[in-house]
Amino acid sequence: MGEAPLPLEGKVAVVTGGARGQGRSHAVALARLGADIAVGDICADIGSVPYPLADADDLAETAALVEAAGRRCAAEIVDVRDLDAVIGLVDRAATSFGSVDIMVANAGISAVGSVCELDAGSWADVIDINLTGVFNAIRAAAPVMRAQRSGRIVGISSMMGRSAQPGVPAYTASKWGVIGLCKSAALELAGVGVTVNVVAPGNVSTPMIHNDAFYRTVRPDLPSPTADDLAPVLARLHSQPVPWLEASEITAAVVYLVSEGARHVTGTVxxxxxxxxxxxxx
Ligand SMILES: NC(=O)c1ccc[n+]([C@@H]2O[C@H](COP(=O)([O-])OP(=O)(O)OC[C@H]3O[C@@H](n4cnc5c(N)ncnc54)[C@H](O)[C@@H]3O)[C@@H](O)[C@H]2O)c1
Incomplete structure (x- = not known):
């Protein structure tokens, strides 16, 4: 008797912002479940973002991990603000690998700044990446999935997409927007075999929160704050007494939403x- 096929054998997944952090975790886990992967990431810093984004070495590492899992990986530098670039990523995956079955719209940036002081450029970068970037991912994948009459789209929001905190107006607005966008898309695509859902993570241990700029924002009272100084403040945002989750815990939710068992779960968070x-x- 041959071995049972993996659950995502023959499937193709696209992950935006997959060079590191949660996106890498999603890409590698989906590969281990049998999917071929196309991963796009900006691999460059952005002036308004006060911490480093991923680089080309990070992207290559994700590709190596996917390939180590025995799957094909198309790793491309793609800025999710550029609709044509995202369409290119999706269409090349469909052409090279045969379909696009899963889209994880994960790319995002964090931004902190008072509504009294945030400049227009910072506002625009957050909305363009965190919200328009998710629209671009859906806009690129949905026509392919509609033609296939099957597909799974997962947008990554945040607990900040379901609540609010002072000092994060752009991030909060962008992540609330992801939920409205995904629910609207879920309704539109419900009749053509495509589900659209959202995962809303709490704090996650990735470079988005583990960087000096964020440490200083959260602990302005300390000259050189560390992760240990951040922990009690971030734990207060959760109900369970933990400051942050591991990326693999968010991946578990993504894996569920793209699984066969979730075929009738759509428009949910x-x-x-x-x-x-x-x-x-x-
Ligand atoms: N880390 C957290 O605490 C946390 C909590 C809730 C939600 N999220 C969300 O989870 C998602 C993943 O974040 P993460 O924690 O892995 O952070 P991260 O900074 O490690 O990863 C984000 C990735 O997105 C990429 N990226 C940024 N702008 C891009 C663009 N314009 N085009 C393409 N790629 C771009 C970055 O280069 C990076 O590889 C984001 O949407 C984030 O908002 C994070």
Whole structure:
């Protein structure tokens, strides 16, 4: 008797922002479940973002991990703000690998800044990447999936997409927007075999939170704050007493939403946030 096929054998997944962090975790896990992977990442810093984004070495490392799992990987430098570039990534994956079955719209940046001081460029970068970038991913994948009459789209929001905190107006607005966008797309695509869902993570241990700029923002009272100084403040955003989750915990939710068992789950938001969402109503 031959071995049973892996659950995503023959499937193709596209992951934006997959050079590192949660996106890499999603890409590698989907590969280990049998999917070929196309991963896009900007691999460059952005002036308004006060911490380094991924680089080409990070992207190559994701590709190596996917290939070590025995799957094909198309790794491309793609800025999710550029719709034509995202369409190119998706269409090349469909042509090279035969289909596009999964889209994980994961790329994002964090931004902190008072509504009294945030400049227009910072606002625009956050909305363009975190919200328009998810639209571009859906806009690129949905026509291919509609033609296939099957597909799974997962947008990455945040616990900040379901609540609010002072000092993060652009990030909060962008992540609330992801939920409205994905619910609208879920309704539109419900009749053609395509699900669209959202994962809303709590704090996750990635370079987005582990960087000096974020440490200093969260602990302006300390001259050289460290991760240990950040932890108690971030833990207060959760209900369970943990400061941050591992990327693999968010990946578990993504894996569920693209699984066969979730075929009738669409338009929903899965909170993976150490109970932060227990505090709010919807
Ligand atoms: N880390 C957290 O605490 C946290 C919490 C909730 C939600 N999120 C969300 O999870 C997602 C993944 O973040 P992460 O924690 O892995 O952070 P990360 O900074 O490690 O990864 C984000 C990736 O997106 C890429 N990226 C940024 N702008 C891009 C663009 N314009 N085009 C293409 N790629 C771009 C970066 O280069 C990086 O590789 C983001 O949407 C983020 O907002 C993060």
């Amino acid at each position: 899965l909170n993976v946030d150490a109970g932060a969402s227990a505090r709010f109503s919807a």
